[in-house]
Amino acid sequence: MCGIVGLYLKTDRHEQQLGHLAALMLHEMRARGPDSAGFSIYDANAVRSDVTRITVLAESVEVDWEHVRSGLAAALATTVDVRPIHDHAVLETDGDGRAARQWLIDHQPQLDVLAYGKAIELFKAVGDPDGVADRFDLAKRAGTHVVAHTRMATESAITTNGSHPFSTGADTCLVHNGSLSNHNQLRERLEACGETFQTENDSEVAAGYLAWRLREGDSLEQALHGALDDLDGFYTLAIGVQDGFAVLRDAIACKPAVIAETDDWVAMSSEFRAIAQLPEVNDADVWEPEPATVYTWTRGAA
């Protein structure tokens, strides 16, 4: 099962209510995924060339954040700030995000690096999705887009690091409803190309695939066309990048998806009821994304 939601604001009109609207959507998807939940929230307006944020998770361990902060600062030879939020923390630096991620994976094995980038913060936890949203103040957050997930684990344990979204590359994340059948082979291929994975989860491999293609210079559209060729299995994906949003379904398209779009926003979910309370929804175009078809939106793209 699993529930997916994505909300991408095309204008600044609802930016202050982004988290509130996303929390309403996530609430409606609780029945599809009562085990755990997570969300990536982006603020494309806050992007600054000299600020990278890295969200890390310290599940069931006590962490000396000052020790992590100073170690990372020394490794990057620059300044790092740390902002703990429950069992997560957001590290902020003007250093290189990818290098920071790799250093944390290599030197702080008690941590999971959930995301890094200039617009993204990512939170996930086991338990009721409403509780997860509350714990990380989703409803109070402003921003430009959200990708979120409620999980009903079918192929691996109910753990925080098995929860979605998954992100391995800068400002790139995805949530997945479905299962991939070639993820082990693809994981080995991607590791040979320099990707680093932190879980055994199939969906993390899909995130790594997109991160790799984008890092190699693909556009989002090109990367998603590549995914149609290279990902084998069932999937409906909602994808966030720094200033964009995308939806992709496999050729059989048995995992549900519905999209609604107005002049101000585009929303995607597993079921319409997650979209039903968005502003001006009665004037929205509503449709089901076609199988094996790439849908992308980019803010202010000319």
Added chain:
Amino acid sequence: MIAFDLFTTSLREVNQTLHAAGSGDFTIDNPQGAHALGCGIDAPLEVKINGPVGYYCAGMNQHANVSVIGNAGTGVAENMMSGTVRVSGNASQSAGATGHGGMLIIEGSASARCGISMKGIDIVVGGNVGHMSAFMAQTGNLIVLGDAGADLGDSIYEARIFVRGTVGGLGADCAEKEMRPRHLELLADRLTAARIEADPADFTRYGSARALYNFHADDIDHEEPGA
């Protein structure tokens, strides 16, 4: 006339009232995409739902006329036995799946697997149907005024498919067939019943090539061999 508002009445209370009623007119406002609305009605009710519904709306319907003013989620009128279900907007996947009887009218388009494993239902779609529609369809009629997606009628048994527009591709053992006078009559009758205007002569008929399953002419009574 009994009016419900799903903002103030629970889904369960609405469904229980519909199950208990032997007749009458009902309206339901603010469905907000709720699942299983009007499932399992077993009486000649008139039910009007104002707004979009979620999964399995009017599933297993017997005798009732249910109309949805809006879009419908997965499996609208799934396993319908009799009566009529009409959707003014679009329907999600598996519309009319396994339906045994009655008529499902979708004024907009239906997505993937419309009429999958249908067993006697009539489905009339004003727009298009998605891929793998009428998959393993056993009997009944799927009538599409627009286009059909890929793999139409894959592994079909004895259901009939009529498409006015283009077909993205025929599934295994599905073939184009001659439109005989009785097919034109049948189509005219069903379109009239659906209150949908179209000229039967504009449609193409598709059905089973009868090469995939162990077909014996003795097993059926409504089609001559090779029809």
